[in-house]
Amino acid sequence: MRLEKYISDSGVASRRAVKRAIRDGHVTVNGTMITIPGHPIDAESDDIEYRGDKVEPITEYIYLMLNKPPGYLTTRNDERGRPTVMDLLTDLPKSIYPVGRLDLDTEGLLLFTNDGDFAYRMMHPSHEIDKTYLVWVSGVLSNRALERLRNGVAITGGKTAPAKIEELKVTGTPKLTENRKTGNTAGVAKYRVVIHEGKKRQVRLMFKAVGHKVIRLKRVRVGTIRLGNLPQGKYRFLTPAEVTLLRS
Numbered sequence: 001m002r003l004e005k006y007i008s009d010s011g012v013a014s015r016r017a018v019k020r021a022i023r024d025g026h027v028t029v030n031g032t033m034i035t036i037p038g039h040p041i042d043a044e045s046d047d048i049e050y051r052g053d054k055v056e057p058i059t060e061y062i063y064l065m066l067n068k069p070p071g072y073l074t075t076r077n078d079e080r081g082r083p084t085v086m087d088l089l090t091d092l093p094k095s096i097y098p099v100g101r102l103d104l105d106t107e108g109l110l111l112f113t114n115d116g117d118f119a120y121r122m123m124h125p126s127h128e129i130d131k132t133y134l135v136w137v138s139g140v141l142s143n144r145a146l147e148r149l150r151n152g153v154a155i156t157g158g159k160t161a162p163a164k165i166e167e168l169k170v171t172g173t174p175k176l177t178e179n180r181k182t183g184n185t186a187g188v189a190k191y192r193v194v195i196h197e198g199k200k201r202q203v204r205l206m207f208k209a210v211g212h213k214v215i216r217l218k219r220v221r222v223g224t225i226r227l228g229n230l231p232q233g234k235y236r237f238l239t240p241a242e243v244t245l246l247r248s
């Protein structure tokens with residue numbers, strides 16, 4: 001078995017994070033530092049340490065979704081002690097970690113697992129898993145701007161793949177993340193956007209590229225999983241059927 005697969009299967013981190021840790025010298029096999037991912041190991045007899053801790057095979061896989069509030073970092077721990085999504089997951093094994101990432105001010109559906117293989121598949125770009133976002137922006141987009149987003153626009157990180165985008169009615173008074181103080185919702189438009197890539201700050205940068213500022217961003221769907229009416233800040237376990245469907 002490959003070293004990074006064994007470690008990520010144990011639930012300590014995603015396969016991508018483990019590969020990075022191997023390259024950075026944080027992994028030993030029988031006391032020897034290994035810096036090349038792909039190193040073959042014998043899962044029965046080798047003694048493997050990840051960041052100084054012995055890697056133990058996992059006994060139970062966990063899959064859950066959180067409705068992330070704005071203001072929480074998507075990370076397992078923050079050196080500066082700021083609130084992280086892990087603060088919202090109480091009474092759960094330490095081995096779980098977020099599948100992908102939402103920005104500090106982005107809210108909505110965030111998956112967690114300790115199943116490294118599952119996390120790796122979900123995040124691998126080749127699987128092109130659709131992610132649906134509700135986006136509140138200042139100003140209504142012109143047809144030309146919509147067309148540009150649908151075709152792909154240049155942002156930091158490259159040209160985006162074609163996106164699906166439709167305008168929605170702004171109902172009620174949206175709790176605008178960056179507009180809370182004034183509560184001013186005049187001139188706000190709302191869109192549903194579906195993308196399958198995960199470039200850094202992708203949705204915000206896409207709208208910026210066509211001249212509009214995102215003032216609230218909420219992910220409501222990943223692949224076949226919908227956020228539904230899960231309250232903000234709460235989590236729930238995925239059902240076995242949801243996990244099976246996501247895997248397929």
Ligand code: URA
Nearest residue numbers: 103106201202203204
């Ligand atoms: N796009 C963004 O800009 N931010 C996110 O958190 C997710 C997608």
